[in-house]
Amino acid sequence: MAQDESYELLVSVAEDATKPAAERLAAWDDVWGWLLLSNQLERALALAGTMRDVAEESGDLAAAVMADVVAADVIALLPGPKAEAMRLADEGMIEAQGFGLPHLAARAQVVLGYAFGTVGSFHSGIEHLLSAKQSLRELGDKRMLAWADLRLARVLFWAEEPEGAARTSERVIRWSRSEGETALLCGALVELGESFNVMGRSVEARHSVEEALLLAQRHGYGLFEGEALVCLGDCLRAEGRPPEALACYTEALDLFGHFPSLLFRLGSVHHALGEVDTARAELDRAVALSVAEGYADIEFRARDLLASIEEESGDLPAALEQTRLARDAERGHRTSTFDRRVSELLAGFEVQRMAREAATERDRRAELELQALTDPLTGLLNRRGFDAAVSGVGADTYSLLMLDLNKFKPINDQYGHPVGDEVLKRAGQALVASCPESALIARVGGDEFAVVLPGAEAEQARGVAEDIVQALAAIDLADLAPGHAVGVSVGCSHRRTDDDDVATLMQLADRALYRAKSEGYGRFCSDHLDV
Structure with missing residues (x-):
């Protein structure tokens, strides 16, 4: 109750026109999630409109976009037409991208995907949700990623893909339990219960939903409480217990209307x-x-x-x-359904038009950012780009290869930098050709390269390293440096826990590289095995 009172106090601050805009917006930022979870949707929608006006008057563009995204989310949850939800989420996503706010753009795209799902445009909804998930994965925002998965589970369920919805819900449940995220856990338990029920696993479904109901009632999650009651009623009907199902539906009616x-x-x-x-x-x-x-x-x-x-x-x-x-x-x-598809396509054309109008400045910034992260000689990532890319790798396990060209210095000394540069270009091309598409490849020094293999265990890394050694040894330099050849030495390390940071892995890979070079040309050494 004390928590509810503190949230009510924040709402009163947000609603108080005599308060400074910054104070009102800060209160709003803290309270809108509670309004949704506690099933005060109409109130959340009204306050989102007020906050949009406050944000615009104070020049806080990010807060204005956020207010629109929240409004879109609420409209998608409420009964009735969803066109306004889709419009607000569309515009919010484009504006956030234009303002350089990737987190907010991803949040808007999650809402947009869910809104598409509510009107039966499941394919578009799933596409938007998967795209938003990729952005959130790159941003390293695991909590928002779990929220996107929760919305994806619901759209998959609506699309009559209960197995996919169940797997997605179970992923959210595992993460939420480990992180103590009770709201996400509660929502995912409901989604899992719904999926299990239509899969004919009504007893498991009921157990999942009963846990969700207890959590919702304990924490005041009115939204999830109503959903859990409806799902529990469905489970009880499936088990041939209509009187108990009726009690659940009646209680849900009091919450949802x-x-x-x-x-x-x-x-x-x-x-x-x-x-x-x-x-x-x-x-x-x-x-x-x-x-x-x-x-x-x-x-x-x-x-x-x-x-x-x-x-x-x-x-x-x-x-x-x-x-x-x-x-x-x-x-x-x-x-x-057909009309929705036509409207969806027309909306897509409008989004494209708006995107083109906003694209010039965004593309210019993106080009400058790309130049700052790319090695101009080879077109690979540079050291800065490599560090940024590795920090966004979502895999729990990956292998890191450090590479040093063999016999490069004599070529550079004898034929000069133009020939040396061409050798480096060909080495980069050979690297790209011998690595999987998921690999991150960078030139991190003069003749030094680094490769990250997401999801690769030691044996998989060994196979890629062997391909790299063979590919670089096969580079034909007859037209550049007759009688010369290059090769490569490779050192490898493996990430196995969250405690293995990039700096530590690069240090381990450098040590393995030193061992490989000391043992002769064309060698591969790692903390697991040597070849």
Whole structure:
């Protein structure tokens, strides 16, 4: 309760027009997540609009974009049309990219992907979420990456890919448990329960959701509490326990209000209990809301069940009418899916137009940044680019190779720097050709190179090192330095724990390289094996 009171105090600061803009925005930054988790969505949406105005007036562009992204997230969670959510998330992503705010751009893309999923554009939703995940992985933001996975699990579930949704949820659960992230853990347990239930694993699903429900109630996560109650009701229905399912749905109704899908569930369970009049009333309400809010799929399911109820009651004309209306709704669902795809494409064209308008300055900055990270001679990463790239490697395990060209100095001394430069270019090309596409390759000194192999264990690194040794030994220098040849010595180290930082690994690889050079040309040494 004390925590809720502190959040309420922050909300009052954000809402207080007499407070300085910076103080209001700081309070908003601390409180909007709590408003979402506690299921105060309408309040969060209203406050996001206020904060957008405050941010614009104070010139805080990042806060203005953040307010739009939060508003998009809330609209995507609320019932009703999602076009505004998609527009705000689209524009927020582009503006964040233009302002050089990669974290915020990735957050906006997560919201955009989820919004696409809510309207049935699953392919676009999954594409955006995977792209956002890649950005977050490069940024090293593991918490946001887990949040993106949580949204991805939901969209995969909607796309009728429960196995993929379950695997994604389990990944979030493992990370959340290890990091003590109770909100993410709670949400992922709900997602796992939903996936398990449709996979026919209702008992496992129920156990997962019951844990989520306890966490949600303990921490005041009203949003996840409602979702857990709905999912628990689904599990209990699957186990043939409609009275208990009804209790869960009724409790969820108090938290969420009248969602069409929840009203349909209530009608279904009342029908299973033989409470025909109540079932009919709930289904009629589900139909009315579905028509008003554009949920043609729920309308179809509700009318289809109403047709069965009328047939069971002996009212065949009413059954036929509901069947006709159900088929109309089904056709409407197919048409609306097509229309959404057209709208999606048109929205894509608009995004491209806006992106082109913002691209010139962004491309100029990107070109300058690329030049600062790239070796101009070989086109590989330079030392600065290498350090930046290695810090973003997401693999738990990787191998690091340090390479030194053999017999390069005599060529450079005899034929001069232009020939030496061409030899270095050819060495770089041979390196690229002999390494996997996932490798990070850099020139880190005069004739020194480094290679990182994400996910590679010692034996895999050995295979790549052998390819490198053979490739560089085969470089033809007849047109540059007749009678001369180059080779390479390779030292390797392996990252096995989070404690193995890049500096330590480079030091170990340098030691292995020294051993390789002392043993002769074309050698490979590592802390695991020598060849």
